[in-house]
Amino acid sequence: FFLMYVAIAVLYALRQPPDLRGLVDGSLVFGVPIVAALLQAALVRNIEYGLAWSALALGFFYLTLAGALFKRAPQTLRLLVEAFLALGVIFATLAIPLALDGRWTAAAWAVEGAGILWVGTRQQRVSARVFGMLLIFAAGAFFYIDRNRIDGLPVLNAHYIGTLLIAFAALFAGRSLHGAREEIKTFERGAAIVLLVWGLLWWYGGGLREILWNVSGDWLLSIPGLFVALSCVLVESIGRRIAWPALRISAVILPPAMLFFLAGVSFLQHPFADGAYGAWLAGFLAFYWIAYRQEPDRVSSAPLAQHTMVFLILTAVATLEAAWSFRQIAPEGSDWESSAWLLVPGIMLGLVASKPRFWPLTTQRMAYLSYAAVPIAIGALIVVLYTSATSPGDPAPLSYVPLANPLELATMFMALALARWLMTLRAEQIGLVRDSWSVLAAPAIAVGFIWLNAVLFRSLHHVADIDYNFDAMFDSVLAQTAVAIFWSVLALILVTVATRLRQRIIWIGGAVLLGAVVLKLFFVDLAGTGSVARIVSFIGVGILLLIIGYLAPVP
Numbered sequence: 269f270f271l272m273y274v275a276i277a278v279l280y281a282l283r284q285p286p287d288l289r290g291l292v293d294g295s296l297v298f299g300v301p302i303v304a305a306l307l308q309a310a311l312v313r314n315i316e317y318g319l320a321w322s323a324l325a326l327g328f329f330y331l332t333l334a335g336a337l338f339k340r341a342p343q344t345l346r347l348l349v350e351a352f353l354a355l356g357v358i359f360a361t362l363a364i365p366l367a368l369d370g371r372w373t374a375a376a377w378a379v380e381g382a383g384i385l386w387v388g389t390r391q392q393r394v395s396a397r398v399f400g401m402l403l404i405f406a407a408g409a410f411f412y413i414d415r416n417r418i419d420g421l422p423v424l425n426a427h428y429i430g431t432l433l434i435a436f437a438a439l440f441a442g443r444s445l446h447g448a449r450e451e452i453k454t455f456e457r458g459a460a461i462v463l464l465v466w467g468l469l470w471w472y473g474g475g476l477r478e479i480l481w482n483v484s485g486d487w488l489l490s491i492p493g494l495f496v497a498l499s500c501v502l503v504e505s506i507g508r509r510i511a512w513p514a515l516r517i518s519a520v521i522l523p524p525a526m527l528f529f530l531a532g533v534s535f536l537q538h539p540f541a542d543g544a545y546g547a548w549l550a551g552f553l554a555f556y557w558i559a560y561r562q563e564p565d566r567v568s569s570a571p572l573a574q575h576t577m578v579f580l581i582l583t584a585v586a587t588l589e590a591a592w593s594f595r596q597i598a599p600e601g602s603d604w605e606s607s608a609w610l611l612v613p614g615i616m617l618g619l620v621a622s623k624p625r626f627w628p629l630t631t632q633r634m635a636y637l638s639y640a641a642v643p644i645a646i647g648a649l650i651v652v653l654y655t656s657a658t659s660p661g662d663p664a665p666l667s668y669v670p671l672a673n674p675l676e677l678a679t680m681f682m683a684l685a686l687a688r689w690l691m692t693l694r695a696e697q698i699g700l701v702r703d704s705w706s707v708l709a710a711p712a713i714a715v716g717f718i719w720l721n722a723v724l725f726r727s728l729h730h731v732a733d734i735d736y737n738f739d740a741m742f743d744s745v746l747a748q749t750a751v752a753i754f755w756s757v758l759a760l761i762l763v764t765v766a767t768r769l770r771q772r773i774i775w776i777g778g779a780v781l782l783g784a785v786v787l788k789l790f791f792v793d794l795a796g797t798g799s800v801a802r803i804v805s806f807i808g809v810g811i812l813l814l815i816i817g818y819l820a821p822v823p
Contacts, residue, residue, distance in 0.1 A: 327360030431474025438467030493547020
């Protein structure tokens with residue numbers, strides 16, 4: 269019966285050029301081998317590798333038949349030759365998984381649906397295309413119901429090969445509709461995107477599930493990341509080669525996947541744990557390779573968002589890994605880890621603030637200098653506030669030296685990078701708003717003032733053995749005296765610089781700080797009138813006030 273129905277298609281084609289319409293249509297050409305294979309499976313179910321050999325023989329049969337017809341009439345029989353060639357390749361390929369597992373019916377439906385849809389695009393028949401699409405979706409639904417049955421070798425098993433067949437069938441069908449987008453109906457253009465998404469879901473879902481079932485240990489995190497990164501590279505390459513922009517756009521899932529991956533590894537000790545460094549390297553290389561290829565064609569609709577997200581992820585990964593490394597090297601209880609939270613963001617800010625000489629800083633300047641740098645700067649300021657409130661700056665095993673310990677050096681490096689970035693932002697007039705540099709400059713100055721006080725308190729903690737907390741510092745006469753004199757010296761510097769630069773607003777800032785010092789003297793320091801330190805603070809502040817009045821009058 270199989271040979272008879274194949275002969276009908278061949279003999280009919282020999283009499284006139286085939287268009288696969290009427291009785292000899294797509295359902296006959298593609299349905300006959302499917303039905304025959306199902307019956308053959310029943311016949312050979314008790315024979316070891318019987319179905320595998322049957323699929324190999326069927327593939328050889330169709331390939332031989334396609335070659336013979338192509339030699340006879342390469343032009344008039346081209347459509348039938350292409351159909352037989354596709355069937356031959358599919359069945360020859362199926363021989364490998366069928367040698368291991370015979371469950372393939374649902375996947376075969378998807379292949380048949382893709383073939384019928386392809387013929388429908390060639391014939392411009394809406395009904396055939398709709399039926400092919402429904403068959404592909406139905407195949408996926410039935411295959412999903414059987415998803416729990418997994419056995420056989422890794423990759424070379426019926427379950428994974430079946431997911432690949434469904435994925436390829438859906439993607440092939442979507443590309444066929446895209447190629448005929450001028451002739452098909454409006455709703456079918458949307459169906460092409462749906463088929464694309466359907467195919468990619470089976471590709472990624474089947475691949476990740478196969479990895480989770482067969483990979484364990486140190487590579488459990490790295491392999492899924494590599495799979496997603498390489499898949500995005502693959503869809504970009506194929507999409508560009510076959511001129512299918514929608515497939516190339518699908519690589520946009522890489523940045524969200526990296527963000528999800530970062531959230532997952534955050535529960536571990538560090539981002540590079542369990543071989544995850546391979547996944548990170550592949551992910552970043554894949555993203556920038558894809559972005560570089562897509563930028564001239566303007567394939568991506570949101571390059572700013574993608575570059576911003578990936579740069580922030582890169583900063584977070586580098587910071588977390590550096591903090592973990594410092595924690596492993598330094599003795600327990602030291603503050604080396606805190607310096608990593610400032611050092612890495614400072615490097616990243618300095619990088620984007622430098623003069624752009626290479627891609628992507630040249631073409632995506634706003635993404636890096638503004639959209640990505642602003643969250644990094646805000647995060648760094650928050651870290652400075654946190655470390656100022658909680659970290660005594662213990663540099664063990666080194667001795668503490670004011671302003672020359674790891675935490676203070678990292679903070680000063682961060683401050684220089686932040687200042688360089690703000691100056692670049694102001695000079696280039698790039699930002700969320702044109703004066704965003706001034707909006708961020710004020711909080712930066714306030715955080716800088718808090719950090720300078722923290723440096724003073726850390727020095728008192730290590731030199732005078734005062735506990736590093738608010739209550740201990742507030743109750744310490746020495747700390748109160750040091751703060752009064754320090755604020756006065758800082759105010760002297762501000763008003764002196766303001767007078768030289770003739771900047772009234774800076775002078776007012778110094779004057780306000782002086783006013784705060786006077787208020788603190790009377791409401792806080794005066795409570796300890798019998799203390800020598802209190803007397804020193806009053807005399808010291810008074811002398812500084814006299815010097816300020818002489819050297820730096822209001823400009």
